[in-house]
Amino acid sequence: MKTKECKYELRLYIAGKTAKSQTALANLHKYCEEYLEGEYKIEVIDLLVKPQLAEGDQIFAVPTLVRKVPEPIRKIIGDLSNEEKVLVGLNIRPANKK
Amino acid sequence: MAKESKKNKKTIHHTQIPKTPTGITGLDEITGGGLPAARPTLICGEAGCGKTLISLEFIVKGATEFNEPGVFMAFEEKAEELSMNVGSLGFNLEQMQKDKKLKIDYVHIDRSEIEETGEYDLDGLFIRLNHAIDSIGAKRVVLDTIENLFAGLTNQAILRAEIRRLFQWLKEKGVTAIVTGEKGEGASLTRQGLEEYVSDCVILLDHRVINQISTRRLRIVKYRGSMHGTNEYPFLIDEDGISVLPVTSLQLEKEVSSERVSTGIPALDKMLGGKGFFKGGSVLVSGTAGTGKTSIAACFANDICSKGKKCMYFAFEESPSQIVRNMRSINVDLKKHMENGLLQFQASRPTLHGLEQHLVAIHKVIKKFRPDAVVLDPITNLITVGSVSDVKSMLIRLIDFLQEEQITVLFTALSLNNIVNEQTDEGVSSLVDAWILVRDIEFNGERNRGMYIMKSRGMKHSNQVREFVITDKGIDLVDVYLGPDGVLTGSAREAQILQEQTGKVLRNNAMSMKDREILRKRKILEAKIASLQSEFESAEEELNKIYIEEELVKKVTDGNRDEMLKRRGGGEEVAGKNGKK
Incomplete structure (x- = not known):
């Protein structure tokens, strides 16, 4: 459905504009710009607005970053402050930096 | 929430916190709502x-x-x-x-x-x-x-x-x-x-396995702001979900009935004041192996069903078809009651599950079937899954439950052949309302069955030992004979009856001989009396004769003297007259 250039489809689940979610969003944008320029798509879902979406992606903690594409689905919970872990979690580093 | 608290207000007591009923059998009773x-x-x-x-x-x-x-x-x-x-x-x-x-x-x-x-x-x-x-x-x-x-x-x-x-x-x-x-x-x-x-x-x-038998138990560790049962309560998971059994919350406040239920054996009814057991009472039939406990139980069940009431038979030893077959031999047809839906068998090995679970299972089926009478045959086998005290406490609770439901219950129990055990049949003899003991009387080279009523609360009952005979026609009780050598049963009893009959004939004969002799004696005496009478008459006549003669003599002499006086007074005329004569 989405354009094919989007190699990475990321979803960030947050619950309101809390400090943690703001940090997470900022961090995510930073990493994506740095490593996945042009290949990514970020969708931010505020569960306070759309609580019904939490079940579908099995969200229980916020903020949670879900990598929908490529498969398999990966989840990273927390404010994404640890760059290393985020990149490992999204499986980005091995792809770009050999 | 408003609806909920409204509902709770109806059930709570003033000091209790609001509660949400679980709907799980028994759990609400333990938690007080x-x-x-x-x-x-x-x-x-x-x-x-x-x-x-x-x-x-x-x-x-x-x-x-x-x-x-x-x-x-x-x-x-x-x-x-x-x-x-x-x-x-x-x-x-x-x-x-x-x-x-x-x-x-x-x-x-x-x-x-x-x-x-x-x-x-x-x-x-x-x-x-x-x-x-x-x-x-x-x-x-x-x-x-x-x-x-x-x-x-x-x-x-x-x-x-x-x-x-x-x-x-x-x-x-x-x-x-x-x-x-x-x-x-x-x-x-x-x-x-x-x-x-x-x-x-x-x-x-908790899920415990003791002696290879597992029992699930539930305990309320804490319940702030509320009274609750503190014991471990067994619970059961079966096809209807969970049932918790609040086994010790039972109280001795049940209603009692003075209605009577026949035992199914007319002679036994007669021993129990002519009417049988109390409705809602508990009866223990104990005896050694092969004394006919199951037969008594079957007769009872048969009688209940024949009156159109429902009976539930818990068999722990034999399968239903086995019981039906065996009882047919003594003219008790249980099959037709089963077909009518009046009799229901619940056969299970005691080792199927723990005692508590047996109790829960019994509770459940009784609540479902709502029988008028229940037979447990035999309770002795339950001992294989628990200690004597466990069995006793289980039976106490069962009796309590059944009494509350006004269900008459008949237990059978196997006792070993000694006196001590007679008093302690699984310790339930003190709990039951009536206790019938069937025992072997071994005498004269044969084994016979004797039946006693050890106790029967609240009714007149016979203190006699009866011989208990099982025939093709059913069960009957016969008076035992107390002969010079003790209690006589079986063939010895028959012999005694015959002997007594012979004695009767002989006695009759002797009687008639004595009668005849008396008659004869009487005749002799009567004859003697007659002869003495005539003797007396003749003696009397003799005496009379003397008396008359004397009278005559006296008369004559008197006449003569008068004549003489006349002659002296009248002169010759009197003498002449005399002389003429």
Whole structure:
């Protein structure tokens, strides 16, 4: 459905504009710009607005970053402050930096 | 919430906190009305002890019986798995979900696909739960089991803080919640110490195997602000779900009936004041092997059914068809009663499950069938699954229950052939209202059955030993003979009867001989009397004769003297006259 250039489809689940979610969003944008320029798509879902979406992606903690594409689905919970872990979690580093 | 508290107000006493009925048989009685309303309750126990089932039943019963929709948040099983697992209990979760009475939310936590970086909280879970609760207006929530979060997430500090917040949040939300937890090691109730967070009500489930027989038990560890049963209560999981048996909450306040129930053996009725047992009473028939205890029980069951009443027969030794076949030989047709639906057999090996579970099972089937009489044949076999005191306490509770329901119960018990045991048949002899003892009387090279009534409360009963005979026509009681050598039974009794008959003939003969002799004697005496009479008459005549002669002489002399006087006075004329003469 989405354009094919989007190699990475990321979803960030947050619950309101809390400090943690703001940090997470900022961090995510930073990493994506740095490593996945042009290949990514970020969708931010505020569960306070759309609580019904939490079940579908099995969200229980916020903020949670879900990598929908490529498969398999990966989840990273927390404010994404640890760059290393985020990149490992999204499986980005091995792809770009050999 | 308003509706809920209104409902609770009806049932609570003034000091009690509001409660939410669980709808689980027996549990509401132990907890005095249910779980604390709008508060979380912890149910903990080992794997496989029924935590999920009990909490699911709480949700299902809430939705079906109390019109309180519920949310089941599963951390372990998927919704489909849950539906399948409880489908055998008759819970149609899918339909209930469609009807918006129930919502199952499966929270999948897979450590392999999760990374943690930095700060986070469990708002996602809160939002999901909140959404689920609001979407169906749930009043009940189950979290099964929240400890799985600990397996999926590593940051314990965050988790503990969040779980504490979750419980607080549940309270604020006003839902009655059940949280389940696996039993921890040592003395701790749960692996992650959930009991620290849930301070209102903690229920511990236990699954114990003693002598290869497993029994599930339930205990309320704490229940703040409420009275509750403190014992361990056995519970049973069967095709109808969970039943908890509040076995010791029973009191001695039951009604009694003075109505009588026939024993099915007319002669035995006669021994019991002519009418039989009291309705709702308990009867123990004990005896050594092969004395006909089952036959007595079958006669009783047969009589109950013949009067159009219902009887339930718990067989612990023989199969129903075996009993039916055997009883046909003594002219007791149980089959027709079974076909009419008046007689129901419940055959099970005592070792099938523990005593408590037997009791629960008996309770259940009795509540379902509602019989007028119950036969347990024999209770002795229960001893294989418990100690004497266990069996006794089980039977006390059973008798109490049956008396409350006004059901007459007949136990049979096997006793060993010694005097001591006679007094302590599973220790129930003091509990029962009537105790009939059947025993072998071995005498004269044969074995016969004797029957005594050891006791029968509240009625006149015979103190006599009766011989108990089983024939093709049924059971009958015969008076035993007390001969010079003691009690006579069987052929010795027959011989005694014959001997007495012979004696009678001889005596009759002797009697008639004596009669005749007396007659003869009488005749002789009568003849003697007649002769003496005539003797007396002749003597009297003799005496009379003398008397008359004297009189005559006196007369004549008197006449002569007169004549003489006349002659002297009248001169010659008188003399002349005399001279002439």
